[in-house]
Amino acid sequence: MGAVLRSEWYKLRKSKMLPIIVAGPLIAVIIGAMFNYDSMEGGFNQWSLAVLSMNLTYALLFLPLITGVLASSICRYEHQAGGWKQLLALPVRRGNVFISKYVLLLLLVFLIQLLYLGAIYIVGIINGFTDPFPLEIIWKSILGGWLATFPLVALQLWMSIIFKSFAAPFAVNVIFTLPTILAVNSERFGPFYPWAQPFSMMYIGGNAEDVFFVPWDQVLTVVGGSFILFFLGGYIYFQRKPI
Amino acid sequence: MEYIVKTSNLSKHFGKEVAVEGLNMNIKKGDIYGFLGPNGAGKTTTIRMLLGLMKPASGSIHIFGQDIKQHRKNILARVGSLVENPSYYPHLTAYENLEALRKIIGVPKKRIYEVVETVRLTEVADKKVKGFSLGMKQRLGIAMSLLNQPQLLILDEPMNGLDPSGIIEIRELIKRLPEEFGITVLVSSHLLSEIDQMATTVGIVTKGKMIFQDSIEAMRTLAGHTISIQVNHAEQAWRLLLAKGMKVEHENDFITLQESSNEMVAETVRLLVQANLSIYRVEEEKRSLEDIFLSMTREDSAV
Amino acid sequence: MISMMQTDFLKIKRKGFWFLTFLGPIGVVALQMVNYGVRKEYLLQQSENDWLYYLQNITAFTPLALVLGIAIFTSFMASIENETNAWKQLIALPVSKMTVYLSKFTMLACLLFISSILLMLFTLGFGVFLSFDEAIPWLELVKYSFYPYFAALPVLALQLWIATVSKNQGIPITTGIFGVIFAYSAHIIPDWMIWKWPSLMNQWDEPLINVLLGLGVGCLLYVVGMLDFTRRDVL
Ligand SMILES: Nc1ncnc2c1ncn2[C@@H]1O[C@H](COP(=O)(O)OP(=O)(O)OP(=O)(O)O)[C@@H](O)[C@H]1O
Ligand SMILES: [Mg+2]
Numbered sequence: 196m197g198a199v200l201r202s203e204w205y206k207l208r209k210s211k212m213l214p215i216i217v218a219g220p221l222i223a224v225i226i227g228a229m230f231n232y233d234s235m236e237g238g239f240n241q242w243s244l245a246v247l248s249m250n251l252t253y254a255l256l257f258l259p260l261i262t263g264v265l266a267s268s269i270c271r272y273e274h275q276a277g278g279w280k281q282l283l284a285l286p287v288r289r290g291n292v293f294i295s296k297y298v299l300l301l302l303l304v305f306l307i308q309l310l311y312l313g314a315i316y317i318v319g320i321i322n323g324f325t326d327p328f329p330l331e332i333i334w335k336s337i338l339g340g341w342l343a344t345f346p347l348v349a350l351q352l353w354m355s356i357i358f359k360s361f362a363a364p365f366a367v368n369v370i371f372t373l374p375t376i377l378a379v380n381s382e383r384f385g386p387f388y389p390w391a392q393p394f395s396m397m398y399i400g401g402n403a404e405d406v407f408f409v410p411w412d413q414v415l416t417v418v419g420g421s422f423i424l425f426f427l428g429g430y431i432y433f434q435r436k437p438i
Numbered sequence: 439m440e441y442i443v444k445t446s447n448l449s450k451h452f453g454k455e456v457a458v459e460g461l462n463m464n465i466k467k468g469d470i471y472g473f474l475g476p477n478g479a480g481k482t483t484t485i486r487m488l489l490g491l492m493k494p495a496s497g498s499i500h501i502f503g504q505d506i507k508q509h510r511k512n513i514l515a516r517v518g519s520l521v522e523n524p525s526y527y528p529h530l531t532a533y534e535n536l537e538a539l540r541k542i543i544g545v546p547k548k549r550i551y552e553v554v555e556t557v558r559l560t561e562v563a564d565k566k567v568k569g570f571s572l573g574m575k576q577r578l579g580i581a582m583s584l585l586n587q588p589q590l591l592i593l594d595e596p597m598n599g600l601d602p603s604g605i606i607e608i609r610e611l612i613k614r615l616p617e618e619f620g621i622t623v624l625v626s627s628h629l630l631s632e633i634d635q636m637a638t639t640v641g642i643v644t645k646g647k648m649i650f651q652d653s654i655e656a657m658r659t660l661a662g663h664t665i666s667i668q669v670n671h672a673e674q675a676w677r678l679l680l681a682k683g684m685k686v687e688h689e690n691d692f693i694t695l696q697e698s699s700n701e702m703v704a705e706t707v708r709l710l711v712q713a714n715l716s717i718y719r720v721e722e723e724k725r726s727l728e729d730i731f732l733s734m735t736r737e738d739s740a741v
Numbered sequence: 742m743i744s745m746m747q748t749d750f751l752k753i754k755r756k757g758f759w760f761l762t763f764l765g766p767i768g769v770v771a772l773q774m775v776n777y778g779v780r781k782e783y784l785l786q787q788s789e790n791d792w793l794y795y796l797q798n799i800t801a802f803t804p805l806a807l808v809l810g811i812a813i814f815t816s817f818m819a820s821i822e823n824e825t826n827a828w829k830q831l832i833a834l835p836v837s838k839m840t841v842y843l844s845k846f847t848m849l850a851c852l853l854f855i856s857s858i859l860l861m862l863f864t865l866g867f868g869v870f871l872s873f874d875e876a877i878p879w880l881e882l883v884k885y886s887f888y889p890y891f892a893a894l895p896v897l898a899l900q901l902w903i904a905t906v907s908k909n910q911g912i913p914i915t916t917g918i919f920g921v922i923f924a925y926s927a928h929i930i931p932d933w934m935i936w937k938w939p940s941l942m943n944q945w946d947e948p949l950i951n952v953l954l955g956l957g958v959g960c961l962l963y964v965v966g967m968l969d970f971t972r973r974d975v976l
Contacts, residue, residue, distance in 0.1 A: 211909070212911075214912070214915070215911055215912075215915050218915050218918070218919065222919055222922055226922070226926055226929070229926075229929050229930060252922045252925055252926055255925075256918070256921060256922055256925060257918060257922060260918045260921070261915075261918060263914075264911050264914050264915055264918070267910075267911065267914070268909075268911045271909070271910075271911070359820070359824065360816070360817060360820035360821075360824075360910065361816055361820065361910035361911060361913075361914045362812075362813045362814075362816040362817035362820055362910065362914070363757070363817070365812070365813060365816070365914050365917075366757070366761060366813045366817075369809045369813065370764070370768065373768065373772070373802065373805060373806070373809070374772060374775075376802070376805075376925075377772055377775065377776055381779065383779065384779075486829070486974075486975070486976075489829075489832075489833040490832070490833070491829055491832055491833060491974065491975040491976075492974040492975065492976075493974065510835075510837075511835045511836070511837060512835070513835075514833060514834060514835040515835035517833070519830075519833050521829050521830075521833070522826075522829075523825065523826070524825070525825045525826055525827040525828075525829060525830040525831075526825050526827070527752055527821060527824075527825070527827065528824060528825065529754070529755050529756060529821075530751070530752065530754065530755075534751060534754070537751065538748045538751045538752055539748075539830075539834070541744045541745075541747045541748045541751070542744050542745055542748050542834050542836060543834060543835065544744060582830065586835075
């Protein structure tokens with residue numbers, strides 16, 4: 196397992212992912228910088244305001260969509276020139292290959308989350324925020340958003356193993372992500388929609404008593420449930436995929 | 439002499455790496471031109487430039503006597519090609535792949551059946567190419583290259599992945615083309631034995647340079663007559679002959695003559711005897727073409 | 742050119758292009774079906790003119806679907822040619838590289854146009870089903886269905902360019918993600934950004950400007966992309 200993971204990491208490092216990884220934080224800075232903070236009134240912490248406005252695009256659209264690009268990227272070199280058959284002809288368990296790729300994807304998403312944290316900070320500096328930095332809240336948001344992508348990453352890895360092109364898994368991703376815009380406005384559907392969870396769990400305006408701004412049972416059932424579904428789906432599909 | 443393909447000082451580099459340098463290629467009408475060279479020699483790069491896929495860094499290309507820069511469309515209408523691995527759309531059937539091409543080049547539909555028959559794919563023509571074996575894909579690639587009834591056919595390693603009977607079939611097909619249809623063929627390969635069995639003219643490249651270009655007979659002549667002479671002091675004999683301006687090499691007790699006409703051998707022996715050297719043996723060595731190819735490409739072989 | 746396009750349409754068979762052409766507009770309208778299904782009463786209270794308000798709700802998603810659809814189509818099309826490097830075969834045919842490029846652009850523009858027609862039909866259909874009090878605002882309906890299409894042509898030209906020259910399709914897809922985020926943030930980004938245009942917003946409140954800009958800048962970006970495409974070596 197360790198060897199497979201190291202080999203995956205090596206292949207990844209050699210495949211110029213940097214632009215894709217910094218894309219999100221970059222766009223967060225752009226959007227965050229364009230937002231007019233002076234127009235907002237009343238007692239809000241400036242940082243919180245910035246995060247709220249930046250999350251609107253970052254957590255709602257960017258984070259779910261970029262998981263697909265990352266997953267396709269991590270499968271790209273296997274689809275090209277028969278990498279799968281070479282990889283799986285080695286004495287490795289298929290399951291370990293799948294898990295290695297999945298773990299690596301999670302680490303990448305975490306890296307993006309950390310960069311997003313940096314982006315928030317930069318936006319604050321650009322705008323000259325003077326309020327204290329609400330460290331704990333923002334950390335919870337970063338971690339929560341990361342957790343919420345677990346099922347999405349699993350589904351996208353699954354799709355990326357099925358399809359050779361980037362476009363097809365991306366289309367699947369888009370089909371599920373666009374409705375989020377409506378779902379988060381709905382108290383009835385929002386909590387149950389897996390693609391809305393990154394936004395909900397990063398929504399620092401949510402219930403502050405809950406660790407991740409949403410109730411624990413929602414985290415467990417919706418995020419946990421869809422994670423199990425998508426992860427097992429992908430895992431079993433990959434076990435059986437004829438190469 | 440009217441050449442079908444003529445390149446002058448053709449060069450191409452990728453960044454600092456030189457892929458093709460000062461290449462002059464001449465292909466006569468009706469030739470089967472074997473384009474030989476080890477891996478990375480620049481064969482595919484040259485072919486890409488012939489097809490207008492890449493722009494040369496310098497030099498010119500004339501095909502059918504026309505400059506590719508100005509008459510690209512005109513030329514390509516009369517050229518068929520298969521570059522490296524065949525290109526196809528895996529989700530379409532063999533027939534649909536050919537139909538996609540046919541629509542662009544505008545030949546009658548029955549031409550599809552003809553080429554499919556020629557490469558013996560008729561039975562699987564309605565299957566998606568995704569499920570084809572390597573050799574079947576290669577055949578499809580060759581069928582595609584023949585679709586427009588080309589006057590010049592450019593095939594880059596066409597025997598890739600074919601089984602022995604497939605190789606013979608395609609070889610026989612290639613050999614038939616000039617006689618029956620007046621097609622000129624350029625075939626690249628890194629296997630001399632393959633070229634030997636069908637080419638009429640050979641061009642050998644290594645490291646982007648053309649190091650030999652002549653008829654296959656000329657190459658065979660080169661192969662047949664190397665004369666080795668065993669003497670008591672090979673080194674001394676070698677110096678002596680070199681000083682007389684002859685092309686010789688020496689190895690252990692032997693010196694080897696590159697030129698092997700009767701007069702040359704007689705002259706050499708005379709010189710050696712005059713110098714009081716003892717001649718133990720004079721042998722004619724039959725070098726195989728393979729040996730020649732290897733020794734030609736060895737000096738600056740790419741891999 | 743005609744034959745080139747026939748070929749291009751043949752190549753997209755069984756690849757899901759037609760499915761997506763239908764799915765886009767269906768999806769946009771379906772979102773409003775859910776929206777109105779869940780809270781129709783609330784939505785009807787939101788404005789004086791229910792038909793126009795409904796059209797505006799639809800139009801909130803049209804630019805997003807367009808921008809993402811363009812990114813998917815262009816990248817998908819490039820992948821089809823990249824898969825076995827079919828570019829080298831295509832370019833070795835007796836057609837100019839410009840024709841190859843133009844044919845791709847035209848085909849995708851056609852598919853998107855069909856999507857826009859479908860969008861109008863589905864919007865109309867569900868609107869009639871909702872049986873608002875007002876008469877059907879035909880002019881607005883046509884505007885909201887086709888203006889975003891023309892305003893999105895620069896995005897199509899840009900994405901086609903990036904997709905055809907990128908070895909790694911992650912790049913055009915990521916550009917598409919940027920695009921949709923800009924499109925979603927249309928109200929705060931400056932007027933000069935092409936992703937804002939499909940939203941039909943501008944400081945003069947005149948959607949026609951976006952259409953004209955779309956056509957003009959679309960042509961410009963198209964020509965730039967095409968020239969770059971013809972200049973490049975095919976590997
Ligand atoms: N796209 C490219 N980018 C960089 N270098 C290239 C490219 N294409 C070819 N080369 C280099 O040019 C040289 C010639 O390559 P080419 O493909 O023409 O060789 P070849 O004779 O066809 O070899 P083979 O027998 O292996 O097919 C090689 O050294 C190769 O590394
Ligand atoms: Mg080659």
